[in-house]
Amino acid sequence: MHVVIMGCGRVGAMMAAALERLDHTVAVIDKDAQAFRRLGPDFHGQQVVGPGFDRGVMVEAGIERAGAFAAVSSGDNSNIISARVARETFGVEHVVARIYDPKRAEVYERLGIPTVATVPWTTDRLLRTLLPDGVASAWRDPTGKVALLQVPVDEGWVGRTVKEFQQATGARVAFIMRFGTGVLPETKTVIQADDQVYVATLSGTVSDVVAAAAQSPEEGN
Known part of the structure; x- marks a missing residue:
């Protein structure tokens, strides 16, 4: 070419x-x-x-x-x-x-x-180097307003639904990596052990989403 x-x-x-x-x-x-x-x-x-x-x-x-x-x-x-x-x-x-x-x-x-x-783009690359795995965004839209990131999920979320997770974090679950395969979840999808959860959220809310996901559902209530 x-x-x-x-x-x-x-x-x-x-x-x-x-x-x-x-x-x-x-x-x-x-x-x-x-x-x-x-x-x-x-x-x-x-x-x-x-x-x-x-x-x-x-x-x-x-x-x-x-x-x-x-x-x-x-x-x-x-x-x-x-x-x-x-x-x-x-x-x-x-x-x-x-x-x-x-x-x-x-x-x-x-x-x-x-x-x-x-x-x-440069900001994201720097954050991926500085921050722990799963915290920096994997993708942003061209304006930098929407971030897609993998969030560290507390084990207390295992057995809970995506709907509950979204309500608690304020983010939308974009997809889940389960046993090496991508899954497009529904609100009734249940989070399983070892799931890698990727969410879409507004850039200004990333830290709040990460904190909520890392907290068990019981602590959030």
Whole structure:
């Protein structure tokens, strides 16, 4: 597959190298020719100088035959404009844009452009390193408002229903990993020993949800 990358910062250069190792052809666009030094001597793809949202520049980079386009420059506006041009003008199937402002990410997702909101994503990665297993979120929506996380569950919840658990924690049980298999629970589903419970909740309530799940039902009453 041919992939066009807009932005030759650290992320763009690392993506280009990784894609070449996977035997994809790559073209990298950047308005600063000096940025291509990050690609290193082993890079064999195309280097195109110019603004990534310029149609002529994108054509030169092979956008018309590209199967994927990634906008990872340092500017939110440039990323989203170039991503929309790739999707709407050239019909590229797989398009993603890196966005620093999570509020903007929500808008762009509604426009059909998948985004990676850098700040919330980085925050989650740091929390996974700092906090005990099962506390940091496994996923957040682009705005950072909704978190999906595995919660440590007190053994007192074994034999209780998902409905009771949700009422006590204020979170919604998204799924349960049971004996290595994912289960989509109903409210009447009974929590079993060794279940790994994943819940969806608002970001501002994560600590309260974790505390409630770690408390036995008897203590919560």
